[in-house]
Amino acid sequence: MPADQLIYQLPATLAPxxxxxxxxxxxxxxxxxxxxxxxxxxxxxxxxxxxxxxxLEIILEKGHYLLTWRKLGTxxxxxxxxxxxxxxxASEFIAPGLQHRMRDVIGRRSLxxxxxxxxxxxxxxxxxxxxxxxxxxxxxxxxxxxPNSTGYLMLPTFVYLFPYRGYRGAYQKIxxxxxxxxGLLPAQKDPLTEAMDYLQIEPEDYNNRPEFELNPxxxxxxxLKEVLEAFRVIMxxxxxxxxxxxxxxxxxxxLIAARRTQCLLNRYPDVFPEEALKLIKQDFEWAEQFASPxxxxxxxxSLFDEFASRLDQAHRxxxxxxxxxxxxxxxxxxxxxxxxxxxxxxxxxxxxWKRFLDHKQALQDLPEAAGRPxxxxxxxxxxDLYREIxxxxxxxxxxxxxxxLVALHQTSKKLGYHLELFHxxxxxxxxAWLVEAQLSLQENLNSFHDLNLQHDALLKYRQKMQQExxxxxxxxxxxxxxxxxxxxxxxxxRLEFPERFxxxxxxxxxxxxxxxxxxxxxxxxxxx
Amino acid sequence: xxxxxxYNIKGGVGKTTTAVNLAYLAAQEGxxxxxxxxxxxxxxxxxxxxxxxxxxxxxxxxxxxxSLEKAVKAxxxxxxxxxxxxxxxxxxxxxxSDAKKPARQLLKLLFPIAREYDLLIIDSAPSISLxxxxxxxxxxxxxxxxxxxTFSVRTYYQLLHYFRKKPxxxxxxxxxxxxxxSSRLLHRQIVGSLPREFRGMLNTSIPYARxxxxxxxxxxxxxxxxxxxxxxxxxxxxxxxxxxxxLDERHFF
Numbered sequence: 001m002p003a004d005q006l007i008y009q010l011p012a013t014l015a016p017x018x019x020x021x022x023x024x025x026x027x028x029x030x031x032x033x034x035x036x037x038x039x040x041x042x043x044x045x046x047x048x049x050x051x052x053x054x055x056l057e058i059i060l061e062k063g064h065y066l067l068t069w070r071k072l073g074t075x076x077x078x079x080x081x082x083x084x085x086x087x088x089x090a091s092e093f094i095a096p097g098l099q100h101r102m103r104d105v106i107g108r109r110s111l112x113x114x115x116x117x118x119x120x121x122x123x124x125x126x127x128x129x130x131x132x133x134x135x136x137x138x139x140x141x142x143x144x145x146x147p148n149s150t151g152y153l154m155l156p157t158f159v160y161l162f163p164y165r166g167y168r169g170a171y172q173k174i175x176x177x178x179x180x181x182x183g184l185l186p187a188q189k190d191p192l193t194e195a196m197d198y199l200q201i202e203p204e205d206y207n208n209r210p211e212f213e214l215n216p217x218x219x220x221x222x223x224l225k226e227v228l229e230a231f232r233v234i235m236x237x238x239x240x241x242x243x244x245x246x247x248x249x250x251x252x253x254x255l256i257a258a259r260r261t262q263c264l265l266n267r268y269p270d271v272f273p274e275e276a277l278k279l280i281k282q283d284f285e286w287a288e289q290f291a292s293p294x295x296x297x298x299x300x301x302s303l304f305d306e307f308a309s310r311l312d313q314a315h316r317x318x319x320x321x322x323x324x325x326x327x328x329x330x331x332x333x334x335x336x337x338x339x340x341x342x343x344x345x346x347x348x349x350x351x352x353w354k355r356f357l358d359h360k361q362a363l364q365d366l367p368e369a370a371g372r373p374x375x376x377x378x379x380x381x382x383x384d385l386y387r388e389i390x391x392x393x394x395x396x397x398x399x400x401x402x403x404x405l406v407a408l409h410q411t412s413k414k415l416g417y418h419l420e421l422f423h424x425x426x427x428x429x430x431x432a433w434l435v436e437a438q439l440s441l442q443e444n445l446n447s448f449h450d451l452n453l454q455h456d457a458l459l460k461y462r463q464k465m466q467q468e469x470x471x472x473x474x475x476x477x478x479x480x481x482x483x484x485x486x487x488x489x490x491x492x493x494r495l496e497f498p499e500r501f502x503x504x505x506x507x508x509x510x511x512x513x514x515x516x517x518x519x520x521x522x523x524x525x526x527x528x
Numbered sequence: 529x530x531x532x533x534x535y536n537i538k539g540g541v542g543k544t545t546t547a548v549n550l551a552y553l554a555a556q557e558g559x560x561x562x563x564x565x566x567x568x569x570x571x572x573x574x575x576x577x578x579x580x581x582x583x584x585x586x587x588x589x590x591x592x593x594x595s596l597e598k599a600v601k602a603x604x605x606x607x608x609x610x611x612x613x614x615x616x617x618x619x620x621x622x623x624x625s626d627a628k629k630p631a632r633q634l635l636k637l638l639f640p641i642a643r644e645y646d647l648l649i650i651d652s653a654p655s656i657s658l659x660x661x662x663x664x665x666x667x668x669x670x671x672x673x674x675x676x677x678t679f680s681v682r683t684y685y686q687l688l689h690y691f692r693k694k695p696x697x698x699x700x701x702x703x704x705x706x707x708x709x710s711s712r713l714l715h716r717q718i719v720g721s722l723p724r725e726f727r728g729m730l731n732t733s734i735p736y737a738r739x740x741x742x743x744x745x746x747x748x749x750x751x752x753x754x755x756x757x758x759x760x761x762x763x764x765x766x767x768x769x770x771x772x773x774x775l776d777e778r779h780f781f
Contacts, residue, residue, distance in 0.1 A: 064556060081607035083558040094558045095646040132577035133604045165609055166601035
């Protein structure tokens with residue numbers, strides 16, 4: 001497909017009918033007129049396709065959905081195909097190639113209709129002597145549907161060219177005619193951008209892991225509140241999607257924010273007024289206990305392709321009962337979570353939380369560290385967590401229990417949160433070492449933790465199966481194979497651990513961490 | 529890209545109509561599909577109104593790896609392209625016989641375009657030759673239309689005999705009945721007994737139907753000019769069976 005401009009704007013002075021007749025003067029076209037059908041622009045709630053510079057539009061035509069994925073602005077086609085049903089997730093694109101490309105852009109987010117247009121489209125197919133189509137040209141007169149109203153807004157008339165592979169000559173001929181003789185100019189704005197402007201839609205800058213550029217000398221209470229407010233907003237944006245289980249990413253982002261919030265609340269008793277936050281902290285814990293198990297189940301469910309790849313054909317079919325069991329479990333837990341997160345208790349929690357974040361407390365009413373610079377206070381926590389990791393990690397050996405590794409995983413995660421949120425407070429060349437070493441360790445501990453959880457869940461499920469009368473021997477065999485596979489993967493993760501941990505314990509690293517504190521004039525709590 | 533090929537040693541058994549209709553149905557379902565008309569008669573090419581000509585012919589394809597990419601033509605159906613037939617395809621064996629690993633040449637030619645498509649359907653010429661050996665090497669499955677007659681079934685035995693001598697473990701053989709006329713006793717008898725003998729025999733039979741013959745007049749797949757007809761429904765069932773057996777990797781059970 002040529003990398004050319006394929007969308008042109010029809011001058012307001014030229015009526016579509018005149019333009020069509022003018023084109024037909026020189027060439028043989030087959031004509032098709034479709035009126036008042038709906039064209040929908042699909043995107044994720046955070047506009048991932050738009051942000052990646054592409055547009056996904058879909059129309060229902062002759063009982064099939066015609067999907068066009070094109071570049072924003074030029075209209076160059078990235079993919080165009082018919083589909084039987086409207087896809088919601090990348091996994092629902094039946095062809096593997098498109099599935100992977102779409103997943104690279106939208107991840108596990110669901111697609112939703114963002115903008116609807118009522119279209120009056122005139123299609124012209126350029127034909128050769130065999131009546132074979134060589135190019136399609138569409139004159140689109142679209143009206144933007146104004147949400148929650150019966151009104152429409154008329155867009156400018158656009159002319160779209162759809163060159164056919166292997167018929168480049170025909171495309172060049174028509175392009176020459178419409179631009180040189182017809183005077184059509186490339187569309188200044190993509191029709192989607194035009195529709196967004198009409199509707200005053202501006203894709204907000206959503207990021208589930210916001211970057212913070214805090215002033216190092218800012219009072220700790222204010223700096224922490226800024227971070228916490230960003231997470232409060234993320235929770236608020238994702239709560240509805242998480243409750244309605246629209247896609248697993250809502251819950252994922254909700255939990256990212258909730259876990260970081262809890263971590264900060266628990267780690268800064270010398271900044272936050274304990275009494276005022278007691279109830280809020282309890283309620284956050286209460287809410288998280290409903291959300292976390294579903295995230296784990298989402299992960300298990302996403303692992304089935306991997307499970308399948310570890311099994312031979314004979315055992316693969318035995319995954320179905322496990323899949324159904326997990327899916328049913330998820331449905332039950334989803335219902336519990338929805339009840340909890342739509343309850344008065346949760347609403348009250350979020351109201352109180354917002355009130356707390358919005359309210360400017362007098363420093364004399366707050367604990368002693370609240371007024372100290374955020375750089376100093378965060379630095380102490382980083383050093384504390386670092387020291388805690390070293391102490392937990394040094395106690396580990398090959399015989400250590402999985403629980404000990406999991407405890408280290410939890411502490412390392414907390415250090416990871418701190419580095420992610422506060423790294424900008426410290427000189428890059430000093431903190432980069434720690435960030436890199438922590439990430440490397442975290443990756444290893446995450447693997448171990450996930451595999452260990454999967455192992456336990458599979459064992460639990462196997463026991464449950466064994467108690468049931470209708471269980472077939474091959475199902476148990478399959479569970480045994482998977483349990484064994486997880487055990488072996490866990491062992492591999494354990495073997496990698498010493499090397500990764502060593503990076504954190506190096507003398508140079510300890511010196512770097514110590515210097516982080518010294519630079520800020522914070523002493524007294526020690527480091528490694 | 530998965531590769532299916534319609535194949536039979538015998539001619540006139542419904543290879544081209546199967547290839548054209550399956551390619552259309554695959555594209556309708558969202559697979560980026562390419563149909564390669566390897567039969568020099570060019571009937572599949574004719575069905576899509578494409579000119580049966582490739583610049584440089586089969587020799588050009590051998591000389592320049594980009595030639596195949598340039599030969600691809602879009603059809604009038606979204607998601608479905610075709611590599612047209614060329615009369616020089618009759619010289620396939622002659623052109624590639626002196627190549628290093630002559631039976632792998634077809635796959636080599638496909639390499640530059642493999643990433644662009646989810647599915648390639650090859651409509652092959654009726655013979656057993658170097659061209660067929662190339663197809664056997666490249667394809668994931670052979671779709672073998674069999675008319676329920678003694679002669680047609682005999683050619684399938686010949687093919688099985690060939691694979692006993694030259695096994696191709698990667699290749700699925702998917703025979704199915706084509707041009708089945710339920711009013712004929714012999715057809716009914718063979719359709720009733722044969723599937724028990726052959727493993728992998730598909731359940732769907734394609735009927736002997738006027739609509740299928742009309743493809744040459746309409747120059748389009750049955751599903752386009754006679755949707756929901758008996759023939760269209762039969763091809764849809766056949767496509768679903770094939771998709772399940774060869775393409776549905778994403779389903780882990």
